[in-house]
Structure formats: C-alpha cells, structure tokens
Amino acid sequence: xxxxxxxxxxxxxxxxxxxxxxxxxxxxxxxxxxxxxxxxxxxxxxxxxxxxxxxxxxxxxxxxxxxxxxxxxxxxxxxxxxxxxxxxxxxxxxxxxxxxxxxxxxxxxxxxxxxxxxxxxxxxxxxxxxxxxxxxxxxxxxxxxxxxxxxxxxxxxxxxxxxxxxxxxxxxxxxxxxxxxxxxxxxxxxxxxxxxxxxxxxxxxxxxxxxxxxxxxxxxxxxxxxxxxxxxxxxxxxxxxxxxxxxxxxxxxxxxxxxxxxxxxxxxxxxxxxxxxxxxxxxxxxxxxxxxxxxxxxxxxxxxxxxxxxxxxxxxxxxxxxxxxxxxxxxxxxxxxxxxxxxxxxxxxxxxxxxxxxxxxxxxxxxxxxxxxxxxxxxxxxxxxxxxxxxxxxxxxxxxxxxxxxxxxxxxxxxxxxxxxxxxxxxxxxxxxxxxxxxxxxxxxxxxxxxxxxxxxxxxxxxxxxxxxxxxxxxxxxxxxxxxxxxxxxxxxxxxxxxxxxxxxxxxxxxxxxxxxxxxxxxxxxxxxxxxxxxxxxxxxxxx
Ligand SMILES: Cc1ncc(COP(=O)(O)O)c(C=O)c1O
Numbered sequence: 001x002x003x004x005x006x007x008x009x010x011x012x013x014x015x016x017x018x019x020x021x022x023x024x025x026x027x028x029x030x031x032x033x034x035x036x037x038x039x040x041x042x043x044x045x046x047x048x049x050x051x052x053x054x055x056x057x058x059x060x061x062x063x064x065x066x067x068x069x070x071x072x073x074x075x076x077x078x079x080x081x082x083x084x085x086x087x088x089x090x091x092x093x094x095x096x097x098x099x100x101x102x103x104x105x106x107x108x109x110x111x112x113x114x115x116x117x118x119x120x121x122x123x124x125x126x127x128x129x130x131x132x133x134x135x136x137x138x139x140x141x142x143x144x145x146x147x148x149x150x151x152x153x154x155x156x157x158x159x160x161x162x163x164x165x166x167x168x169x170x171x172x173x174x175x176x177x178x179x180x181x182x183x184x185x186x187x188x189x190x191x192x193x194x195x196x197x198x199x200x201x202x203x204x205x206x207x208x209x210x211x212x213x214x215x216x217x218x219x220x221x222x223x224x225x226x227x228x229x230x231x232x233x234x235x236x237x238x239x240x241x242x243x244x245x246x247x248x249x250x251x252x253x254x255x256x257x258x259x260x261x262x263x264x265x266x267x268x269x270x271x272x273x274x275x276x277x278x279x280x281x282x283x284x285x286x287x288x289x290x291x292x293x294x295x296x297x298x299x300x301x302x303x304x305x306x307x308x309x310x311x312x313x314x315x316x317x318x319x320x321x322x323x324x325x326x327x328x329x330x331x332x333x334x335x336x337x338x339x340x341x342x343x344x345x346x347x348x349x350x351x352x353x354x355x356x357x358x359x360x361x362x363x364x365x366x367x368x369x370x371x372x373x374x375x376x377x378x379x380x381x382x383x384x385x386x387x388x389x390x391x392x393x394x395x396x397x398x399x400x401x402x403x404x405x406x407x408x409x410x411x412x413x414x415x416x417x418x419x420x421x422x423x424x425x426x427x428x429x430x431x432x433x434x435x436x437x438x439x440x441x442x443x444x445x446x447x448x449x450x451x452x453x454x455x456x457x458x459x460x461x462x463x464x465x466x467x468x469x470x471x472x473x474x475x476x477x478x479x480x481x482x483x484x485x486x487x488x489x490x491x492x493x494x495x496x497x498x499x500x501x502x503x504x505x506x507x508x509x510x511x512x513x514x515x516x517x518x519x520x521x522x523x524x525x526x527x528x529x530x531x532x533x534x535x536x537x538x539x540x541x542x543x544x
Contacts, residue, residue: 007218007219007221007296008092008094008218008219008292008295010296014091014292015292015293017088017091018088018091018092018288018289018292018293019289019292019293020084020088020289021085021282021285021286021288021289022080022081022082022084022085022088022285023073023081023082023084023085023278023281023282023285024282024285024286025081026071026072026073026080026081027064027066027072027081027278027282028064029071030066030069030070030071030072031045031063031064031066034063035069035070037069039066039067039069040067040275041065041066041067041275043062043065045059045062045063046059046062046063049062061279064278064279064282065277065278065279066278067275067278072278075100075102075272075276075281076268076269076272076274082100082281085100085281085284085285085288086098086099086100088285088288088289088292089251089284089288090253092218092288092291092292093218093226093228093253094228094229095228095253095254095255096253096254096255096256096257096261097253097254097261097264098251098252098253098254099251099252099253099264099265099268100249100251100276100280100281100284101236101249101250101251101252101268101272102248102249102272102273102276102277102280102281103248103250103271103272103273104132104238104240104247104248104249104250105130105132105210105212105236105237105238105250106132106135107132107250107268107271107272108132108212108236108237108250108251108252109130109132109133109135109136109210109212109236110132110135110136110139110267110271111136111236111252111264111267111268111270111271111272112136112180112208112210112234112235112236112252112267113133113136113137113139113140113142113180113208114136114139114140114266114267114270114271115234115259115263115264115266115267116177116178116206116208116233116234116259116263117140117141117142117177117178118140118141118142119140119141119142119469120141120142120143121140121141121142121143121177121178122142122143122144122145122173122175122176122177123137123142123143123144123145123176123177123178123179123180123208124144124145124146124147124166124169124170124173124176124178124179124180124205125137125144125145125146125147125180126146126147126148126149126158126161126181126182127146127147127148127149127158127461127500128149128158128182128185128500129180129182129210129500129501130182130210130212130498130499130500131492131494131499131500131501131528131529132210132499133180133182133210134468134492134501134504134505137467137468137469138468138469138472139270139271139469140469141467141469142177142178143467144467144468144504145169145173145176146461147161147165147166147169148165148461149161149165149185149191149352150162150350150351150352150353151351152326152351154364155322155362155364155392155393155394156391156392156393156394157185157187157189157362157391157392157394158185158189158500159185159189159326159351159352159353160183160185160189160190160191160192160351160352160353160354161181161183161191161196161352162191162192162352163191163192163195163196163199165352166179166196166199166200167199170199170200170203170205174203176203176205177205177206178200178205178206178207178208179196179200179205179206179207179208180208180209180210181193181196181207181208181209181210182209182210182211182212183209183210183211183214183227184211184213184214184217184224184355184357184360185213186213186360186388186389186396186497186498187360187362187394187396188213188356188357188358188359188360188362189326189351189352189353189356189357190214190217190224190353190354190355190356190357191352191353191354192352192354193207193209193225193227193230193231193232193354194225194230194231197230197231197232198231201231201258206233206234206258206259207227207231207232207233207234208232208233208234208235209227209232209234209235209236210235210236211226211227211232211235211236211237212236212237212238212241212250213238213241213242213357213359213360214226214227214237214357215237215238215239215241215242215243215251216242216243216291216295216299216302216359216400216401217357218291218295219291219295219296219298219299220295220296220299220300220303222299222300222303222358223299223303223355223357223358224354224355224356224357225355227255228253228255231255231256232255232256233254233255233256233258233259234252234253234254234255234259234264235252235253235255236250236251236252236253237250237251237253238250239251239283239284239287239288240283241398242359242398242400242401243287243290243291243400243401244283244286244287244290244400244401244402245280245283245284245286245287246279246280246283248277248280249280249281249283249284249287251284252264252268298401299401301401302358302359302399302400302401302403303358305399305403305405305408306358306359306361306399307358308405308408309321309361309397309399309408309411309412310323310361312408312412312415313361313363313412313415316412316415316416316419317419317423318365318367318368318419318422318423319363319364319365319367319368319415319419320363320364320367321361321362321363321364322362322364323356324356326349326351326353326356327349327353327354327355327356358399359398359399359400360396360397360398360399361396361397361398361399362394362396363375363387363394363395363396363397363415364393364394365393365394365395365419365422366392366393366394368419368422368423369422369423370422371390371392371393372390372391372392372393372394372395373390373391373395374422375390375395375418375422376389376390376395378418378421378422379395379414379415379418382414382417382418383410383413383414383417383418385410385411385414388497389497389498391495391497391498397411458510458512458513458516459512462503462504462507462508462509462510462513463507463508463510464504464506464507464508465488465506465507465508465541465543466488466505466506466541467506468504468505468506470506471488471489471490471504471505471506471541472505474490474506474541475541475542476490476491476539476540476541477490477539477540477542478531478532478537478538478539479537479538479539479540480536480537480538481518481521481535481536481537481538484509484514484538484540485509485510485511485514485515486508486509486510486511486514487508487509487540487541488506488507488508488509488540488541488542488543489503489504489505489506489507489508489509489538489539489540489541490505490538490539490540490541491505491529491530491531491538491539492504492505492528492529492530493509493513493517493527493529493530494527494528494529495520495525495526495527496526496527496528499528501529502516502517503517505541506541509538509540517535521534521535
C-alpha cells in the first residue's frame with residue numbers, strides 16, 4: 001500500500017515541478033499563435049461574444065475558452081498538457097490518481113459511487129449526505145443503508161459521524177461494500193476518518209469521502225487532516241469552494257489501490273461533458289500551483305483570520321460562534337495538555353466532531369430572537385454583506401485565503417450593528433419603538449423561542465419502499481400537497497441550501513416529515529427535488 005506523506009514536502013525539485021502550469025502554458029502559447037480557428041467553440045477567441053460583455057470584461061479571458069484544438073490534449077484520453085497537470089495534482093495531494101472535474105463535485109460524487117458500486121450493492125450513507133449522493137445512488141443502482149450523524153441540539157445542526165456508529169452499522173450489515181461520508185460538512189465539522197477508514201478496511205469496505213468543502217485541508221498542521229491523509233479510498237473536492245478555482249471546478253482523487261484508475265475513468269466518462277471547459281481546467285491547474293507554492297502561508301493566514309473573526313463574533317452579545325470546544329472528547333483529569341487540538345486523535349467529542357475547518361464560521365443568532373435567515377437578509381440589505389447560507393438559528397460565513405482583514409472587520413461591524421438592532425426589537429418599548437427606530441420583526445421571528453426552521457431530527461427514519469433507482473424509474477403521479485402525507489415520495493424533498501434531502505424518493509413521506517416540510521413551505525424555504533418547487537403538488541408512487 002502506498003504510504004501517504006502528512007504534508008507536501010517542499011524540496012527544491014518539488015517546487016520546480018509544481019511551479020509549472022502545463023495546461024495554462026499550452027493554452028497561452030496557442031492563443032499567442034492564434035491559428036485560424038475552424039473548431040468548436042464557435043465564438044472564435046472573442047469575436048463571436050456579445051459586445052456588451054466584451055466591453056465590460058475585455059477580450060483576454062474569452063480567448064482562453066478553447067477546446068481540444070491541436071496540442072491542447074483531451075480530458076477523456078489525456079496524454080499531453082492535461083495529463084501532466086493532473087499528475088502534478090496527484091503529486092501535491094499524495095494521491096494514487098487525480099482527475100479534473102468540470103461539472104463540480106456533483107459529478108465527482110456521482111462518479112465516486114459509479115466507480116465503487118454495482119446495482120444492488122449496499123453502501124452506508126449518513127442522513128446529512130448532499131443531494132449529489134442521491135444522484136450517484138440512482139445512477140449506480142446501489143442501495144443505501146442509512147446512518148445518523150450526531151446532532152448538535154443547541155445549534156440545530158448535524159455534526160460528525162462517530163466511528164462506533166459506522167462499526168455498529170457494518171456489524172449489522174456486513175454485506176455493505178462501502179461507506180460514503182461527507183467530511184467536512186458545510187459547517188466545517190470533520191469526522192474521525194482515520195478511525196472510520198480502519199473500521200471499513202478491516203471489513204473489506206471502501207471509504208468514499210465527499211470532501212467537497214475540504215480541498216484546502218492539506219496545507220497546514222493547524223487544520224484538520226484531509227481525507228486522503230486518513231485512508232480514504234476515493235475523495236472529491238470542490239476547488240471552487242475555498243481554493244481559487246472557477247465555479248464548477250472540482251477534482252476526484254483515488255487514495256488507495258483498492259480501486260483501479262480504470263474504474264474511476266470509466267465512471268468519469270459517463271458523467272462529464274464531452275466539451276470540458278478549458279477555462280475551468282486552467283483554473284484547476286493554476287489553483288493547484290498556488291496551493292503547492294503558497295498553500296502553507298496562505299492557510300496560516302486563513303487560520304489567523306478565522307481566529308480573529310471567531311473571537312470577534314463571540315464578543316458580540318447574543319452571538320455564538322462555536323470553535324474547537326465542539327471537538328473535545330474528554331480532556332483527561334489532571335492532564336497537563338488542556339489545549340484542544342484540531343487533529344484526529346482516535347476519538348471525537350460527543351458530536352462526532354474530530355476537527356473543525358477554520359474556513360467556516362457558524363454564527364448562532366437564536367439568542368437574538370431572530371432566525372438565521374432574517375439575520376442574513378439584514379446583513380445584506382443594510383450592510384452589503386452576503387453570507388453563504390442560513391439555516392434555523394444559524395447563519396454561515398465562509399472565509400477563504402482571498403478574504404482580507406478589512407473584510408473581517410466589515411463583517412464584525414455589520415454583525416455588531418445587526419445584533420444591537422435585533423436585541424432592541426425583541427424588547428420593544430410600549431409604543432413599539434426601539435432606541436434604534438422602527439424595525440419590523442421578520443415573519444417567523446421567535447423572540448427567543450427555538451426556531452422551527454432547523455434541520456429536523458425525526459423520531460425515526462422514514463421506511464424505505466423503493467430504492468432510489470427503483471423510485472427514479474417508477475411511474476409517478478402528482479397529487480395535492482395536502483394529501484401527500486403517508487404516501488410514498490416519488491421525488492426528493494431537499495431544502496436548499498444546504499441541499500440535504502429530508503426524504504428520498506421511494507421513502508414514506510411520514511406525517512412527521514410532512515409537517516416539518518409544510519412548516520418550511522409556509523416559511524417560503526426553497527426546495528430542490530420536487531417538480532413543483534412551490535409544493536402545491538407533490539409526486540408520489542403507488543405501492544407495488
Ligand atoms: C457536501 C457537498 N457535497 C457536494 C456538493 C456539490 O458540489 P459542487 O457544487 O461542486 O457540484 C456540495 C455543494 O454545495 C456540498 O455541499
């Protein structure tokens with residue numbers, strides 16, 4: 001088995017190799033030569049692009065939007081610049097093989113399940129999996145065995161998956177061929193993948209990790225360790241989420257010899273475009289170069305920025321921004337070492353969280369008596385600050401190496417102001433005025449009561465009648481939403497963001513889940529999944 005180094009080793013030879021950007025260099029040379037172009041795309045460098053857009057952004061970027069023209073290689077059968085660029089990525093991450101993805105981690109997750117599983121194979125999947133895992137289940141025909149991550153009651157958020165949860169589920173379902181986890185979660189909660197990988201491999205199961213949010217974890221000892229460094233057999237990373245690549249640019253890594261490159265490549269051919277964007281692939285080539293040359297200092301800066309932001313947020317009355325205390329297992333009584341660490345240490349705290357990604361700031365606003373979404377909208381409308389998402393009592397800010405000290409100051413000022421105004425609203429004076437003027441509480445503000453709009457933990461998992469793939473192909477009918485409780489869901493119900501299905505197609509839409517979804521519907525939460533996103537109607541499947 002290949003031994004994976006803990007951190008990239010910055011030898012002179014490594015730096016020389018990683019300073020190259022083969023695809024960027026090849027395309028730059030091509031556009032300088034500027035041959036008469038009779039290939040696709042049809043816009044001919046820039047000439048065919050709308051004047052309106054060219055005036056706004058200039059021409060240069062469009063001339064990089066080429067295709068498999070002479071000397072520019074082919075993503076689906078790489079032997080030149082793309083192959084070299086992918087090999088540099090492989091070296092940087094210490095993987096066995098790495099691949100560029102142009103359809104986001106969405107296609108990476110689909111490919112991961114397609115590569116590892118066959119129709120009817122069982123796979124352990126946590127209930128906080130992203131909807132792209134559902135797509136992978138439909139495509140592969142694999143059958144999920146559900147496990148529950150831990151739940152942070154105080155925050156209304158899913159935490160990590162405990163190793164013992166995986167061990168117990170594999171004991172109960174020894175035929176499972178793989179375990180497919182998300183780590184870090186959107187909120188930056190990392191499971192103890194090292195211990196989980198050992199459990200999987202001792203039972204001949206593969207560990208597949210949706211690491212869409214964690215491509216940057218490999219460059220600083222202060223960050224939780226990345227999935228490949230903990231024994232994942234396959235993992236997917238969205239380079240566009242934290243590292244500097246363009247939207248949709250992601251990567252897939254094979255981490256071990258338990259899977260062949262052939263399996264991954266066949267799966268990728270199925271889910272990737274036959275016209276992959278060179279802009280996206282160049283952005284991957286250059287993001288890899290930046291990480292290789294500057295990753296460690298950039299991540300140290302990000303870490304400091306994150307600490308400053310977290311400390312600043314926790315100093316605001318009514319705001320909580322949880323930190324490493326969530327990772328605490330037990331600090332042994334009398335231990336000299338009371339420092340909490342971000343490294344997987346064989347155990348995770350009560351919420352299954354073994355590490356916390358510093359790029360995520362979970363901002364809990366429940367004590368202000370408003371919901372996360374109200375807080376998020378106020379920050380945007382009144383302070384021109386846009387947060388990634390809001391859910392229940394929390395909002396989520398994503399920090400990256402491209403954020404500055406000033407950005408963090410602006411965020412903190414906006415949060416201070418919003419917290420002050422919100423606190424004033426929750427204790428109105430008799431005439432309805434506050435000392436900051438009239439501020440209408442949003443619909444759904446709870447004045448301190450727990451928020452209804454949080455990820456739900458139901459008393460039991462909904463019974464499965466059809467597998468995701470069977471449900472996908474089953475005949476369906478749309479019925480009024482009011483009559484859907486107790487019927488078999490023909491489509492997923494996915495509050496978005498974060499894109500985690502609450503019911504999968506083929507499962508019973510239990511009255512409990514229906515009630516919760518109905519609350520979200522009345523709160524005008526956006527749903528992905530249903531053909532009718534307003535949920536006036538819902539598609540169901542009749543029993544076999
Ligand atoms: C956990 C998780 N996995 C996968 C994805 C899909 O990633 P992409 O947007 O790169 O397709 C997302 C998107 O937010 C996600 O949150």
